[in-house]
Ligand SMILES: *[C@@H]1O[C@H](CO)[C@@H](O)[C@H](O)[C@H]1NC(C)=O
Ligand SMILES: *[C@@H]1O[C@H](CO)[C@@H](O)[C@H](O)[C@H]1NC(C)=O
């Protein structure tokens with residue numbers, strides 16, 4: 001799909017900046033007890049890692065998937081893919097919200113009329129869009145009941161990846177803006193969000 005290949009070209013350009021460690025670090029900080037890993041999580045993650053695009057230079061590994069899901073202790077209770085994906089979307093929403101907060105903070109500290117200010121202003125809009133799209137995905141998966149009637153009835157499982165993939169476009173737009181302004185911390189965060197977007201796509205593709 002057009003948007004995925006754009007992401008991919010994009011990721012190739014910055015393949016060196018692998019930053020999955022950010023997410024792992026947040027994991028141990030935010031949870032009190034040790035998060036549990038179930039066989040179901042591991043198996044779902046193994047399947048998700050097989051859904052990587054062939055050309056993706058930063059493919060999702062089973063380990064990255066498991067450590068991301070461990071950010072939410074509800075993952076260990078998930079008995080089916082729909083609830084696991086619902087949790088993965090929630091995790092991504094949290095990461096998007098955190099990054100959005102940092103963008104807003106940076107914007108406040110940035111001089112008016114500068115290129116940085118313009119890039120950040122657009123990023124804020126992009127992140128707001130990502131949140132809106134994820135909210136729709138969230139509701140969609142929460143209310144999932146299959147399709148019993150015609151085309152205007154419930155969601156087909158096979159449609160889910162394409163809906164999740166819509167997050168890609170605003171994500172890339174923000175990225176392009178950030179690249180120009182050497183905002184290292186924000187770029188790293190954005191990269192971590194991108195990995196999480198890919199993970200959601202891969203997980204959704206296993207349904
Ligand atoms: C993983 O894939 C295998 C083979 O397609 C399937 O039998 C299994 O149910 C899948 N597991 C999960 C947790 O999705
Ligand atoms: C999950 O963690 C939250 C706090 O982050 C806690 O309130 C809740 O009881 C935990 N749930 C389980 C099932 O461990």
Ligand SMILES: *[C@@H]1O[C@H](CO)[C@@H](O)[C@H](O)[C@H]1NC(C)=O
Pocket residue numbers: 108109110111112
């Ligand atoms: C930038 O301009 C807006 C309105 O034009 C103003 O409200 C804001 O305080 C200005 N910010 C800075 C950092 O100067």
